[in-house]
Amino acid sequence: MDITPGALLQTIDSPDDLKRLSREQLYQLCDELRQYIIDIVSVHGGHFAASLGVVELTVALHYIFNTPYDQLVWDVGHQAYGHKILTGRRDQFATNRKYNGISGFPKRGESPYDAFGVGHSSTSISAALGMAMAAKYKGETDRKVVAVIGDGAMTAGLAFEGMNHAGVADTDLLIILNDNCMSIDPNVGALKEYLTDITTSKTYNRLKDDIWKALGKLPGSTFSRDMASKIEHSIKSFVSRSSNLFESLNLRYFGPIDGHNITKLVDTLADLRQIPGPKLLHIMTVKGKGYALAEKEQTKWHAPGLFDKITGEIYKKHYPTPQPPKYQDVFGHTLIELAEQNPNIIGITPAMPSGSSLKFMMEKMPDRAFDVGICEQHAVTLSAGMATQGMRVFCNIYSSFMQRAYDQVIHDVAIQHLPVVFCLDRAGLVGEDGPTHHGAYDIPYMRCVPNMIVSSPMNESELRNLLYTAQLESNQHPFVIRYPRGEGVMPEWRTPFQEIPVGKGRKIKDGEGVAILTLGHPGNFATAAIRELRATGLDPAHYDMRFVKPLDEDLLHEVFGKYDRILTVEDGTVVGGFGSAVLEFQAAHGYNATVRILGIPDRIVEHGSPKELQHECGYDAPAIASAVREMMKDKVSVQSLRPNSWSQ
CATH class of the missing domain: 3.40.50.920 (Rossmann fold)
Structure with a gap:
């Protein structure tokens, strides 16, 4: 199916072409870019809602900054489709995520505009800071570095480690916090509540912005900027009780602003480009913006597969006979069965309740199943802490994401010989997500750890029986159960539980x-x-x-x-x-x-x-x-x- 981009978008082969447009034309370009993403993804598949939510931001960034000389780092990369289309890959975009096609994520080897390859969350601030520090060392005083990170990715420890260093590194780094209250599933945790509170503190933010614009932007006026900072801090305590998190890390905070107002974004980014030092711009966006169904059901439309863009019908394969379930669903439903029998069973997942199917237990047993946010290290050590108190914790993490918590597996679980059950979903080759998500390495990195049991089921029945075996009192070892993405082989999969002797094939x-x-x-x-x-x-x-x-x-x-x-x-x-x-x-x-x-x-x-x-x-x-x-x-x-x- 031949999909033709809009009249303006047809003329954009690079950000240089984008810069030739008037500000008034940017509205039309954003509409055409959003529609092109909808047209392509509906027919060819891919991630969907995230890129729709940052169309205006993407256009504004390439309009104001001198990419690729100015470095633009996306976090995770689900949202980078518009970026790819505007940076010379429009005509190849239909090959996105297909075999021998372009990657679904930013990839350094694919384009000079992809400053950093990503696929996992929360790397952008640290990577961008490294680039900014290198630019400072080389004397590239005109080079700007921007990190775009979502509020979901901001929950990970690495993001805070990066901000902690950025505040004292004295580099020209801009962090853009794209706040849409979502990762794949809705965000959780105290940071979510903090960001909600800060967005309601508009009085303080307006005052701060006005003062900074009036005093802090005067060329060469260090006195003015210092005075702006003093006035700002003097009003902070009684106007907002929670607007100091980022500034306590020495990051200049601006916003929140409407992330779908292209004029406001362009003006704000132009202003911030002139302000030196580490700073953070907080923007508010809607995941799935411009496609009503995606705005309403954001988890469902994160990566919906092929769909009818007019009716919103997501195409499903129809089979004449019952088909095998996904391994993840066998895990999710089986864990509920086991938890009904064993009151000590707890489920933990780091921000993947839908992907892991722990959502079933979270709905039925909300006091025994927890989404801890994008915090794999915390998920493992939290599980270890529960295990010391007699809980039998099933910690479900994708194989490639478990790599991020490897020290905790060894230090907090294996050395202490705690019977945490690690359910490694997406083991093996996962498909279109590519090398950042392939679960290729868990067998070597788990089997070399003392006290560890490492298993893998051939079918759904074996998965059920391994889950059953792992929670028995007779098992007092850390226990890995690895299984692939997608369907198994048994339509009739609800088999009676049987213990599998550990170490027996x-x-x-x-x-x-x-x-x-x-x-x-x-x-x-x-x-x-x-x-x-x-x-x-x-x-x-x-x-x-x-x-x-x-x-x-x-x-x-x-x-x-x-x-x-x-x-x-x-x-x-x-x-x-x-x-x-x-x-x-x-x-x-x-x-x-x-x-x-x-x-x-x-x-x-x-x-x-x-x-x-x-x-x-x-x-x-x-x-x-x-x-x-x-x-x-x-x-x-x-x-x-x-x-x-x-x-x-």
Whole structure:
């Protein structure tokens, strides 16, 4: 479907073209940009509401600042679609998040206008401060640096660490706080209440702005700026009780202003560009602005998939028979079942109640399930504190986000041997979100930690049983359960609970010549490959290992005692992962077998659909079948086959 941008937007190939427009034309441009985003995303998919909310801000930033020389850093990057369209990627925007297309997030290798690659939250202030400090060191006194951060991302500790340093670094840094009361789900916590309060303290903010404009902007007038600051502080205590958080960190605070008033934004940014030092502009926006349904249901329209832009109907796939549920929903509903039986069960998630499906428990048991905001480190240590008091905490964090809390996993949980259950959603290749979100590394970084149990279910029934096993009193270890994004394989998934002995796998079938050892959901790829291979006369054995730590050594002794060709399959990095654990077992026990490892290669994997990426990485069903056929040709050494796919 050919989508044509509006008349003005067609003329914008760079911010230089944007700067040629009159201020009156910016209104039309904002309308056309918003409509173009709606047109493209409705047909091609992607994140939606966040970018609609910052259309005016995006236009104003590129209109006033000299990008890319002036550095513009977006936080998370969900909201950067307008930025991409205005910076030379309009005609490629339909490829957004598609295999071999442009990234759904800012990416340094994609454009000089993407000053910093992002995908996770709360990095913008620290990164922008680093750029501003480097500019100061190099004597680039005319270079401006801007960080755009949402109120949801502002809850993370890293944002406060960055502000704490920015206040004393004496750099020309502008932080724009985009306040829309949302991340993916509604924001929570005291900061939300603070920002709500500060937006109602308009008397103080108007007085402060007027004083600063009158005195603080006089060229070269240090006295005037000092006087403005003194007058401002003298009125602060009786006009507003809460407007000193950012200024207590030595950040000049301006706002709040309407983030959808393009004229006000342009004027304010032009003024702030002339004011030196670290400063923060607070703007108020509406996530989903300009599309009524997205404004009303902002979580639903964060990334809705394909939809009819006229009616708002979100297209769903229709199947003639019942389909398997998403793993996340199996987690969410199963946790409620277990919590009804075990009063000590608590659920924790850092700002992902919808994505993790903990929302079901939060709705049914609001006193036992908590969204702590974008605070992964806090989520883990909070879970540890609860565990010391006998609570059995299920801490649900996406695999790639758990990387942000790794020290807490070791220091606060593992060393103290606390039985926190880490449910790592989105393990493996997640698809269109790309390298910032792929859950590629959790097997190596978790299995190297003492006292840790690391498991992965092959299907929904195993997920239920691992959740059940983890909360039993007999388990007193930190317990990882990793599972992928998307659907499983069992439409009838509500199976009776059964304890799975820790460290015990299962033999799915005997075979001849070669044994396939799988961990987690890729076991289903192996099952499909075996069906294909049996039709050609090959009959591999298949073992679902379930646990990478501890390994089922009895099962491995059986495998190595019977087969001299072994293929391991995992949806994690081949470096230090499940296959590496099997090799370690082989070396420790003196077995002599050819072992080949399939999984995510030792490189950054870009974005695309999960099926496209699994095929690219060589561990889908056809790749498994091909590997078995290659291994069964003869007994050549591992080095003579495909070096990049083999263990060394």
